[in-house]
Structures are given as C-alpha cells and as structure tokens.
Amino acid sequence: MAEERKSLLILCRRAPGGSAQPRELLDIALSAAAFDCAPQLLFADDGVCQLLPGQPFAGLIEALPVYGIERIFVDAQALARRGIDPARLLLPATPLAAEQIADLLEAQQLLLGG
Amino acid sequence: MSQPLRIALLVEASPHSRQAAASALRFARAALAAGQRVPRVFFFGDGVLAARPRATRIADEPDPAAQWSALAAESGVELVVCVAAAQRRGLDAAPLAEGFRIGGLGQLIEAALDADRLLTFAD
Numbered sequence: 001m002a003e004e005r006k007s008l009l010i011l012c013r014r015a016p017g018g019s020a021q022p023r024e025l026l027d028i029a030l031s032a033a034a035f036d037c038a039p040q041l042l043f044a045d046d047g048v049c050q051l052l053p054g055q056p057f058a059g060l061i062e063a064l065p066v067y068g069i070e071r072i073f074v075d076a077q078a079l080a081r082r083g084i085d086p087a088r089l090l091l092p093a094t095p096l097a098a099e100q101i102a103d104l105l106e107a108q109q110l111l112l113g114g
Numbered sequence: 115m116s117q118p119l120r121i122a123l124l125v126e127a128s129p130h131s132r133q134a135a136a137s138a139l140r141f142a143r144a145a146l147a148a149g150q151r152v153p154r155v156f157f158f159g160d161g162v163l164a165a166r167p168r169a170t171r172i173a174d175e176p177d178p179a180a181q182w183s184a185l186a187a188e189s190g191v192e193l194v195v196c197v198a199a200a201q202r203r204g205l206d207a208a209p210l211a212e213g214f215r216i217g218g219l220g221q222l223i224e225a226a227l228d229a230d231r232l233l234t235f236a237d
Contacts (some may be wrong), residue, residue: 006227021126021236024159024199031219037227110226112124114236 008032008039009104011113012047016055022047023057025113026064033068042104043093044075048082051089061090075101120151122229124222126236128160129178135164138235139181146189153229154192155182156222157214161235162199167211179211186213194221 010029014022032039041064043051050061051074064072076095079086086095096104105111123142127134138161142152157164164178171177186193194217200206210216226232 008226020202021159024126027198028158028219028222032223035220035223035227037223110232112226112232112234114234 005037006109007107008037008110008112009108010039010041011105011111012041012043012050013045013114015046016050016052016057022050023060026057026060028112029064029069030067038071039069040071040073040104040108041069042073042075042096042101044078044101046078048074048078048084051091051093052084053088053090058090065091073101073104118150119145119230120153120228121145121231121233122225123152123155124226124232124234124236125155125157125161125164126159126234129164132160132237134235134237135161135178136176139178139185141233141235142185142191146185146191152189152191154194154221154225156194156196156217156225158196158199158219158222159236160203162195162203162205165193165195165200165210165214166205167209179214182214183212194225196222 010025012022012025016022029039029041072093073096074093076097123138125135125138129135145152164182167179168177182193185191193214195214197216197218
C-alpha cells in the first residue's frame with residue numbers, strides 16, 4: 001500500500017488469567033506486526049501483570065521484539081499501585097506517567113483493546 | 115450529505131452473555147440507516163459464537179446468528195469470523211450461519227487500515 005500506515009496502539013488492561021482476551025489481543029498485535037503496522041503496546045491496570053515472569057504466556061511477551069513489536073509502554077502508576085518493581089518485568093517496557101499516557105493515546109489513529 | 119464514513123466493526127463479546135454483542139448489531143443497523151458504510155464486521159474472541167446457527171428457535175428470544183445473516187443479506191455487510199478463535203471454540207466442526215465466512219486476523223487489520231473508523235464491541 002502506497003499510503004502511510006496508520007498508527008496503532010493496543011491497550012492491554014486485563015490480567016493474564018481469568019479470560020482469553022489478553023492472549024487473543026496479543027494475537028491481533030502479532031498479526032498487525034506481520035502487516036507492517038508497527039503496533040505499539042500499552043500495559044495498564046491489571047494488564048501490567050502480563051509483564052511478570054511466570055504468567056501463562058510469558059514466553060510470548062518476551063518474544064514480542066522478535067516479531068517487530070518494539071514500542072512497549074507500561075503505566076508507571078499501575079506498577080507502583082501493585083508494588084511491582086519495573087526491574088522485574090519480562091522485558092524493558094517504557095514506564096509512562098498519566099499525562100504521557102494521555103498524549104500517547106491522543107496521538108494514535110487506531111486504538112484496540114481495553 | 116457529506117461523504118459517508120466507512121466504519122469497520124470488531125465484535126469480541128459473546129452473543130449469549132454480553133450486551134455489547136447486541137449493541138454491535140444495533141450499531142451496524144443504525145449506521146447503515148444513517149447512510150454510513152459498514153464494509154466489514156470482524157468477529158473475534160467469544161464474538162465468533164455469533165456465527166453458530168441455532169438448531170432450534172427459542173421463543174421470545176433474539177437469534178443473533180439469524181439477525182446478522184439478515185443484515186448481511188440486506189446490506190452486503192461482510193461478516194468475517196477469525197479462524198483461530200473459531201477453532202478454539204469448536205466452530206470449525208459445523209457450517210456457519212448464512213452470510214458468515216472464515217477469515218484471518220489479517221482481514222481485521224486490513225479493515226482497520228481501510229476504514230475511517232474502527233469500533234470495538236467487547237463487553
């Protein structure tokens with residue numbers, strides 16, 4: 001396609017257990033990456049727990065950069081509220097403050113997830 | 115009237131337990147009635163259950179598969195069911211309801227890139 005790709009952010013807000021939604025949302029991210037969409041991921045609320053070692057699809061999270069998903073963000077406040085040390089995360093996600101998250105969402109043409 | 119919007123829909127909610135699944139159908143009808151375009155509805159997650167036809171009609175209850183089928187027949191809306199999500203839920207074992215077809219996630223991405231808006235109905 002000649003036209004410029006739209007910017008896409010996938011918002012991962014749910015804990016890794018409890019439903020299939022978090023895992024299926026990552027399938028969308030992988031598919032978008034395969035279509036050269038350069039999807040970005042933001043982990044917020046209980047979704048930050050997807051970045052913890054030992055969760056059921058931890059291997060997939062670790063492999064995201066291999067699939068070309070390199071812009072990965074995490075809500076710093078959500079980590080702090082749950083007492084999670086950013087150094088423990090499966091991969092180096094960029095921590096964002098609330099205002100930065102607002103700016104990031106504002107900048108997108110496509111948002112998925114929730 | 116101004117140029118119609120092309121609105122792609124993503125349905126993730128189960129038609130049996132979530133209001134959002136019914137809202138998606140109502141939204142699609144309303145958008146078309148208002149002169150907008152809905153080229154494709156992509157069913158994902160538990161939303162794919164909308165493609166399973168009912169063997170028995172249940173009195174006084176809506177039949178989501180039949181409603182979507184009717185919409186597709188009337189307006190040409192493309193109903194695409196994610197193959198992986200459908201397989202996980204055993205939907206590949208029997209024919210889908212009229213108007214639905216199996217597709218890949220690439221068709222969601224394609225619809226999202228082509229459309230002016232993408233709306234998700236998830237809960």
